[in-house]
Amino acid sequence: MKDKGDLNMQSKKEKRTALMQKLSPIFRCPKCGEELWVDEGSRLKCIRSHSFDLARQGHVHLTKKPAVSNYSSELFAARREVIEGGLYEKMHEALGELLDWEGKTILDAGSGEGSHLMALKKKKDFTGIGTDLAKSGIEMAAKGEDELLWVVADLAEAPFLDSSFDTVLNIFSPANYEEFHRITKNGGAVLKVVPGSRYLQELRKLAGESAYSNEDVVEGFYRQFPEAESIKVSFTAAVPENLRLPLLKMTPLTWKHTDDKDFQEKARSIKEITIDVLILKGRIQKQHRSQSGADPS
Template sequence: MKLKKIEAAAIKVRETFPHLLCPICGEQLTEQSLSMICVNSHQFDFAKNGSLHLLTKPIKTKYTKELFEARHTLMSEAEFFKPVINEVITHLKRRDSGVILDAGCGEGTHLAQMIEGLSGLAGIGIDLAKDGIQTAARYYGEPIWITADLANAPVQSGTVDVILNILSPANYREFTRLLKKDGEVVKVVPGAGYLKELRSHYFGDQYKNDDTVSAFYEHFNIEKKIPVHVTQVLDQKAISALVDMTPLSWHAAPEKTASFKSLNQTEMTLDIEILIGRKK
């Protein structure tokens, strides 16, 4: 008999990653009857969709359900980011076991695609945005999906083999704490040409990643750099999804977003650098 999502998630946490901590008192959580409970009786129940909420108070973000649905359309249906995911999978294939934690997983497509392409590795997706985790749990059953604060992650020190951090803010001190001695961080940063067609339409400028890269260098020894530069053709549905999912649109004039969404087709540049780092 097929397990319900909530039952499958509880088993996954119990068997593959029993290293979660209570966000209230910091004690270890153990799985009991589809809930996570600590020695001080703080209890966190698995949702019906299998996700786990480990925030002590509601957090408002600008990342909405609509944004995450648009991101799912662009990343899963249009596979806009697949060239990057494929490069990361190729790098990680030498690992035949372990845990990958996606720090800032959003709606989960990146992590789900990686877990599908890697055998023997378990995935955990953590994001501050509840709507992102709910979207991830709805579409993908395999990784463990957790709403939590990555600045103070409810995860035991030294229990993670790989941390993914894809186009999202990073807390490198926390990453260092979470990683095993031989663990690694896979940091994905945008290059100068990333979404240059959209950025040019909105603002007439290009992106610079100098600050992001230098901060990474301060905390980790760089093992490898993998450039990805691909120009893809997006159809109208993918264009609309891109406009709706990118924070760039928050700062653009409404007439600029509307005119770009009206395009039937456009080229779009995926200019990415994948940084592989280990603890110093």
């Protein structure tokens, strides 16, 4: 590693430490559930002396179980190329308009390599944390945008204190509503992005896959948030030649074909792609719980 690289790493780590301090207390110890605070040397520490270092690359591991590393970094790199290439721009615009982002604290739950959160950060001024159990995704995310924090974490035991976030984003990723409810402030929002039936339909057709149904996922969301709003965002984006192979590599739809030269050749002929999604927005209501004093469930 060259000196310049070290300096970059250093400043990244320093900037993120400052951000952790600003947000503190927000983190919860994954081992004992106590509050974590920022100790000397960019370390998060709890009262029972469990401690978690901010890695040199600028991310932190807050998991009890080992992080998953079987997601290929190739997939995350492909996703980043496609998202940075602007194919999801209209979806980001729609998300940007759905909330008051200014000065808010936002969690991207299941961020992968963080490209969606980074794209939103370019549009809006908020404090953001991205989290995923896939270590390779978070490591890649940490190399980008300094003003965001990246955490390897298990959503089933989110390492955040109660009512820490104004909004939880959950984009093309499984949800854990119990934890979303706990870590979001009363009156805060959960924004979930679900693929629609025509999402990436050009690739689906090529791979011989039938149309995707989001019915179960949408129903699951409405069970949690009966008064949820849903916003359909559907558009076709031009796919520049340099993004055609990354597009193929970023989705499980076409994984089994990625070594198939004929298939790749056909995929290279995809000049436009359909991005068809449903954005679901639910409000967190905690009054009932605090008034009754106990959680009936």
